Amino acid sequence: MLYIGADLGTSAVKLLLMNEKGAVLKITSREYPLSIPHTGWSEQNPEDWYTQSISGIKELLSDCDSSKLAGLSVGGQMHGLVILDENDNVIRPAILWNDGRTQEETEYLNNGIGRERLVNATGNIAFAGFTAPKLLWLKKNEPENFKRIKKIMLPKDYLIYRLTGEFTTDYSDASGTLLLDVKNKCWSEDMLSICDIRSDMLPRLCESYDAVGFINSIVSGELGLKEKCIVAAGAGDNAAAAIGTGTINAGDCNISVGTSGTIFVANGSFTVGDNHALHSFAHATGGYHIMGCMLSAAACNKWWTEDILNTKDYAKEQENITGLGNNNVYFLPYLMGERSPHNDSYARGAFIGLGMENTRRDMTQAVFEGVAYGLRDSLEIIKQMNIKVTSSTICGGGAKSPLWLKIIANVMNMPINTLMIEEGPAYGAAMLAAVACGAYSDVKEAARSIVRINTTVYPEHFIAEKYNERYEVYKQLYPALKNIRFEKQNQKGIGHSCNTK
Numbered sequence: 389m390l391y392i393g394a395d396l397g398t399s400a401v402k403l404l405l406m407n408e409k410g411a412v413l414k415i416t417s418r419e420y421p422l423s424i425p426h427t428g429w430s431e432q433n434p435e436d437w438y439t440q441s442i443s444g445i446k447e448l449l450s451d452c453d454s455s456k457l458a459g460l461s462v463g464g465q466m467h468g469l470v471i472l473d474e475n476d477n478v479i480r481p482a483i484l485w486n487d488g489r490t491q492e493e494t495e496y497l498n499n500g501i502g503r504e505r506l507v508n509a510t511g512n513i514a515f516a517g518f519t520a521p522k523l524l525w526l527k528k529n530e531p532e533n534f535k536r537i538k539k540i541m542l543p544k545d546y547l548i549y550r551l552t553g554e555f556t557t558d559y560s561d562a563s564g565t566l567l568l569d570v571k572n573k574c575w576s577e578d579m580l581s582i583c584d585i586r587s588d589m590l591p592r593l594c595e596s597y598d599a600v601g602f603i604n605s606i607v608s609g610e611l612g613l614k615e616k617c618i619v620a621a622g623a624g625d626n627a628a629a630a631i632g633t634g635t636i637n638a639g640d641c642n643i644s645v646g647t648s649g650t651i652f653v654a655n656g657s658f659t660v661g662d663n664h665a666l667h668s669f670a671h672a673t674g675g676y677h678i679m680g681c682m683l684s685a686a687a688c689n690k691w692w693t694e695d696i697l698n699t700k701d702y703a704k705e706q707e708n709i710t711g712l713g714n715n716n717v718y719f720l721p722y723l724m725g726e727r728s729p730h731n732d733s734y735a736r737g738a739f740i741g742l743g744m745e746n747t748r749r750d751m752t753q754a755v756f757e758g759v760a761y762g763l764r765d766s767l768e769i770i771k772q773m774n775i776k777v778t779s780s781t782i783c784g785g786g787a788k789s790p791l792w793l794k795i796i797a798n799v800m801n802m803p804i805n806t807l808m809i810e811e812g813p814a815y816g817a818a819m820l821a822a823v824a825c826g827a828y829s830d831v832k833e834a835a836r837s838i839v840r841i842n843t844t845v846y847p848e849h850f851i852a853e854k855y856n857e858r859y860e861v862y863k864q865l866y867p868a869l870k871n872i873r874f875e876k877q878n879q880k881g882i883g884h885s886c887n888t889k
Contacts, residue, residue, distance in 0.1 A: 389458035393818025396464035410838030428488035431481040459821035461620035463628025463813030464544025490521035520566035552601035560627035563669035596672035620824035623672035632816030634839035645786025649685025665729030680728035680766020713854025719758030760799035
């Protein structure tokens with residue numbers, strides 16, 4: 389049988405077709421625009437997700453026996469706010485995970501409502517990208533739209549709703565709304581009251597591998613499907629990627645170096661850190677996980693290489709970088725503010741330590757190292773929670789750089805495993821669909837049967853020790869600059885729209 393996994397990303401939807409043994413038969417993607425109506429805002433039209441996904445599915449099925457398609461599922465960008473009216477019409481463009489307009493609402497939740505109350509209600513504090521602050525912003529700034537709300541959805545759940553008519557979400561994605569009592573896996577009545585919404589506005593909660601419905605007759609006709617196709621609840625993109633990388637048992641770790649960066653550690657039980665700098669979320673396995681999230685990871689390299697150096701020859705820029713652990717130039721990777729562990733949407737990037745002797749190569753190396761140090765910030769907090777992490781898999785565009793892999797292995801001082809098939813959330817989503825269809829008894833069996841390590845990059849003791857010394861310097865830089873505030877961005881200035889790749 390065949391299974392489709394979709395990764396509903398910020399710039400495109402990536403879809404893959406997988407058989408029951410985990411072999412990827414075909415991959416396609418469809419881009420859609422990102423709208424920036426004001427500085428610091430980030431929005432999309434949910435209709436684009438649907439139309440482009442349908443187009444991609446048609447391509448996947450164009451040269452195969454579609455009667456063998458058993459299941460489909462979606463891993464999706466988290467935290468986005470999609471709102472529908474009583475006629476199921478989208479009320480306004482979706483407000484995305486990387487939208488920075490909710491700083492005031494986030495501060496109100498953390499300081500006005502209070503961190504202790506938030507943690508008691510949800511297991512987490514508020515971050516600017518989460519869904520609950522977006523609802524408060526909407527109530528204050530677009531009250532007429534707020535009054536029209538009948539359904540509140542996350543991005544992937546809107547796509548599943550269009551495909552099936554089922555109003556559902558999974559626990560991993562719902563964890564990032566700040567509306568879910570993560571430990572007890574139910575909507576938090578306290579948070580619903582704070583946000584002035586009702587429980588009937590929120591979707592039915594499911595495990596990621598649950599079959600929530602079938603592709604409806606209208607969509608089936610458009611796709612040319614003659615057999616019923618099961619749709620699984622799916623997962624937030626990081627939880628889906630964790631399934632696709634085999635990050636399923638307590639202590640298993642996956643690092644993702646995509647546009648944003650994450651360090652994701654599976655955990656058998658619900659755990660909250662003392663300073664709440666990381667996210668305590670439900671996992672797509674049915675368990676839990678701890679996650680640190682950087683807002684800019686591979687995006688830093690793209691910005692540096694394409695926008696500053698004005699080239700797309702990434703490999704050439706990495707040539708002859710050999711002095712690992714000896715670089716005295718530091719880069720703070722806060723180009724869009726930062727989430728973990730600083731929770732500071734006003735933080736900004738910086739090069740520090742430049743001298744007349746420094747070269748273009750030193751600055752390129754510093755960008756790679758800055759992202760690695762940022763990921764280590766979260767790893768150090770995970771260690772303080774007495775969670776033992778001894779190695780990690782890696783995925784995302786950054787995993788394709790041998791130089792970056794070597795830097796990350798030495799900065800983290802642990803082995804980093806690349807995978808035979810590295811297709812991130814789309815692969816994990818296809819595996820969830822296979823579980824929902826009964827091809828595997830559970831997610832862990834699917835991961836054990838399908839996921840295979842390709843190569844392992846080991847830290848080198850001498851280099852790791854040098855990076856350990858330099859990390860101690862890096863840790864001092866954000867606190868030293870924290871109270872230096874540049875002019876606050878004008879969120880009501882002239883905006884623009886762009887297509888991203």
